[in-house]
Amino acid sequence: xxxxxxxxxxxxxxxxxxxxxxxxxxxxxxxxxxxxxxxxxxxxxxxxxxxxxxxxxxxxxxxxxxxxxxxxxxxxxxxxxxxxxxxxxxxxxxxxxxxxxxxxxxxxxxxxxxxxxxxxxxxxxxxxxxxxxxxxxxxxxxxxxxxxxxxxxxxxxxxxxxxxxxxxxxxxxxxxxxxxxxxxxxxxxxxxxxxxxxxxxxxxxxxxxxxxxxxxxxxxxxxxxxxxxxxxxxxxxxxxxxxxxxxxxxxxxxxxxxxxxxxxxxxxxxxxxxxxxxxxxxxxxxxxxxxxxxxxxxxxxxxxxxxxxxxxxxxxxxxx
Amino acid sequence: xxxxxxxxxxxxxxxxxxxxxxxxxxxxxxxxxxxxxxxxxxxxxxxxxxxxxxxxxxxxxxxxxxxxxxxxxxxxxxxxxxxxxxxxxxxxxxxxxxxxxxxxxxxxxxxxxxxxxxxxxxxxxxxxxxxxxxxxxxxxxxxxxxxxxxxxxxxxxxxxxxxxxxxxxxxxxxx
Numbered sequence: 231x232x233x234x235x236x237x238x239x240x241x242x243x244x245x246x247x248x249x250x251x252x253x254x255x256x257x258x259x260x261x262x263x264x265x266x267x268x269x270x271x272x273x274x275x276x277x278x279x280x281x282x283x284x285x286x287x288x289x290x291x292x293x294x295x296x297x298x299x300x301x302x303x304x305x306x307x308x309x310x311x312x313x314x315x316x317x318x319x320x321x322x323x324x325x326x327x328x329x330x331x332x333x334x335x336x337x338x339x340x341x342x343x344x345x346x347x348x349x350x351x352x353x354x355x356x357x358x359x360x361x362x363x364x365x366x367x368x369x370x371x372x373x374x375x376x377x378x379x380x381x382x383x384x385x386x387x388x389x390x391x392x393x394x395x396x397x398x399x400x401x402x403x404x405x406x407x408x409x410x411x412x413x414x415x416x417x418x419x420x421x422x423x424x425x426x427x428x429x430x431x432x433x434x435x436x437x438x439x440x441x442x443x444x445x446x447x448x449x450x451x452x453x454x455x456x457x458x459x460x461x462x463x464x465x466x467x468x469x470x471x472x473x474x475x476x477x478x479x480x481x482x483x484x485x486x487x488x489x490x491x492x493x494x495x496x497x498x499x500x501x502x503x504x505x506x507x508x509x510x511x512x513x514x515x516x517x518x519x520x521x522x523x524x525x526x527x528x529x530x531x532x533x534x535x536x537x538x539x540x541x542x543x544x545x546x547x548x549x550x
Numbered sequence: 551x552x553x554x555x556x557x558x559x560x561x562x563x564x565x566x567x568x569x570x571x572x573x574x575x576x577x578x579x580x581x582x583x584x585x586x587x588x589x590x591x592x593x594x595x596x597x598x599x600x601x602x603x604x605x606x607x608x609x610x611x612x613x614x615x616x617x618x619x620x621x622x623x624x625x626x627x628x629x630x631x632x633x634x635x636x637x638x639x640x641x642x643x644x645x646x647x648x649x650x651x652x653x654x655x656x657x658x659x660x661x662x663x664x665x666x667x668x669x670x671x672x673x674x675x676x677x678x679x680x681x682x683x684x685x686x687x688x689x690x691x692x693x694x695x696x697x698x699x700x701x702x703x704x705x706x707x708x709x710x711x712x713x714x715x716x717x718x719x720x721x722x723x724x725x
Contacts, residue, residue, distance in 0.1 A: 245703050280710045287659050288679050294578030297565040297585075304564060304586050308556070308593055 236263070237270050244270060248277030309335070314393070316361040319368035320349045325469075329353050330368040330375070331361065336389030337371055339442050375445065381476050384412040384532065386446050394442040399427075403437040410451045410522070413477040413529025415490060417455045419519035420500070428519075435460070450474060455518050459488045479525035495523040496530050496543055505530040507548065510541035556596055559605055560589060566606075566680065567613050573675050574617050576664070584620060588613040607686035614672055614690040621668055655713065662712035666705055669693075673701035 233241065240263050246252035247260045264271040312334035320343065321328045327349045331339040343352050354361055377383035390408065395401035402425045410416055418438075419431040427433075438449040444463060450473040454460040459481055462470035471481045471488045479495075481488035497513050498505040500520055505527075506513055513521070524530040527543060537544040567588055572581035591612050599608065663671060669691055676682040676690065677698075687698040 242703060245706060249706070251699075276710055277706070280706060280713060283655050283659060283713065284678050284706075284709065287656060290656065292569065292572050292576070294572055294581065295569055297568045300568055300582040300585060301560075301564055303582070304560065304589055307586065307590060308560070311590065311593060 233269075234267075237267060240270065241273075244274050245277055248274060248281050250281075314358075314360075316357050317364040317367040318353050318357060318361055319363070319365035319372065320353060321365075321369075321372045328372070328375075329356070330371050331357055332368055332371065333391045333393065335393070336391040337368075337443060337446060338391040338394055340375075340444055340446055341442075378445070379476065384477075388446060390443065390446070392442075396440065397437075399425075399430075399433065400437040400440070403434050404441065404443070404447050407438065407441075407449055407452060408447045410448055411524075411529065411533035412448075413479060413526060414498075414522050414524050414533065415451050415453050415474070415479055415495075416522050417518040418452055418460075419455055419517070420521070421452055423519055424500070431455070431519075439463070445473065448473075451477075451479075453490060453518075457489045457492055457518065458484065459490075474525075477525065478529055479523075490523065492518070492523060494548060495525060496527060496548065498522045498524065498530065498535055503535060504538040505535045505543060506538040507541040507543050507546065510538055556593055559592070559596065559609075563606055563609050564589060567609055570610065570675060570680055571613055571617060573679055574671065575620065580620065584613065584616050587616055591616075604686065607682060607689065610676060610680070610682060610686065611690040614676070617672070618668060658712050659709060662709045663705070666708060670701045670705040670708075673698055674705035677702045678706075 240260060243252055243256040243260050244264075247257055252260065260274070264274055314333065316331050316333050316338060318329060318331035318339075321330065323342070325342050327343040329339065329341045329343050329349070329352075330337065331353070339356065341356065343349050350363055353363070371388055374383060374386055374388070378386055390404075392401050392404055395404060403421060406421050406424045417431070418434045419428070421438075422428055422430040422434045425434075434452075438452055439461070441447055441449045441463075444450075450462060450470045459467050459470050459474075461467055467487060474481055474490075479490060481490045492514075493508050495508060496505045497508050497510070498521060499513065499516065500522060505524060508514060524533070527537070527547060531537075564585065568581050568585035571584045571588075572578060575581055575584065588609060592609055596605075599605070663674065666674065672691060673687050676687045677684070682690075684695040684698040684702075687702075688695045691698060691701070693701075
């Protein structure tokens with residue numbers, strides 16, 4: 231196109247007017263020019279037509295414009311990334327530095343640090359070098375934990391990330407244990423029954439030994455069939471006794487271990503909605519694996535259970 | 551935990567970014583891969599975004615960079631397989647029937663857009679299909695605002711020429 235110099239100069243403004251982007255001065259210039267110049271008037275018309283066609287093209291979704299599948303795949307990749315993206319904080323505690331780690335899915339690791347080298351370096355040995363030290367991400371969890379250990383809080387309602395579970399079996403054990411109510415104990419065999427593997431008491435105990443979230447997932451509420459506390463994080467059975475005492479479950483020293491007394495606890499037969507005195511019906515003969523024991527009526531009722539209408543624990547409470 | 555700011559970003563922009571990439575690559579599988587990579591990169595970096603940042607423009611920048619790399623890689627492959635004589639990105643999908651734009655005009659616009667130099671094509675699609683402002687387009691293309699506008703206008707000139715004969719001669723009268 232051999233344009234007149236004036237027309238050539240005004241051409242970009244023509245385009246700007248057609249696309250609606252021209253500043254007022256340029257729009258005025260174009261208006262004055264096209265009133266005199268038929269060629270540019272036609273050109274402006276062409277550009278306006280292009281603008282409309284481009285608008286129509288834009289409103290036509292391109293083929294393959296369904297993002298549903300791509301979105302589902304992205305969400306699953308992100309969930310995976312999130313669970314591996316870990317922030318952590320290290321907090322003082324009476325038992326030494328306490329490591330709390332979380333992903334975007336939930337709290338993923340609670341652990342006492344042994345104090346070899348710097349605490350942050352030790353934390354990264356557990357969490358991977360990519361873990362981010364970020365106290366603000368975990369200090370809310372720490373504050374709740376302190377309240378819990380001081381007996382001022384009965385629930386730790388944190389979303390859990392069980393991504394550190396070593397197997398599907400361990401994950402099921404941890405999930406079942408997380409459902410045990412505050413102030414209650416059940417046996418390893420009882421947890422095994424709940425996950426549909428009644429013969430697996432010993433593997434359950436092993437799974438809980440490697441609980442990545444002690445206290446948060448209350449493995450201290452799981453005891454031996456005899457009522458003995460049996461073990462906690464290796465040999466820290468005295469700590470287990472202290473954690474239970476905070477919740478109102480008494481355990482007395484017995485043969486280098488501690489033992490809860492069934493005859494001094496309220497009992498719930500698993501699956502029932504009423505809690506009983508330990509002598510109600512045939513409860514005393516039932517294996518501990520079928521029962522949940524509560525240290526007090528308040529705890530049984532806070533967990534949503536009603537007093538038994540036969541043995542009436544509400545009228546005849548156990549002598550404390 | 552609880553609040554999920556990045557989840558909201560995905561919900562708000564994934565479909566749009568994928569459509570942007572689909573318009574550029576014309577292949578659903580490429581749009582899937584590139585949009586996924588865009589958001590995975592964004593996820594890794596979003597914590598370091600300053601508060602109040604224009605997240606949408608930022609996602610377009612990431613997507614644009616990935617797309618340019620993709621075109622470069624494609625070109626290298628094509629050169630390596632020159633014998634196959636693929637001079638156009640192959641299109642794996644047909645347009646559905648009966649949508650807004652008449653067939654021939656659409657085919658022409660498409661053809662012109664596909665034949666634009668990459669920078670003009672990116673600028674055009676960002677501006678005219680997704681309404682990004684020239685500042686954001688300039689950031690995405692590592693150029694000035696003026697250069698971003700010039701690229702869009704150049705694309706419009708080529709489309710106008712490409713549509714010659716299709717545009718009715720008697721257009722609206724001047725106001």
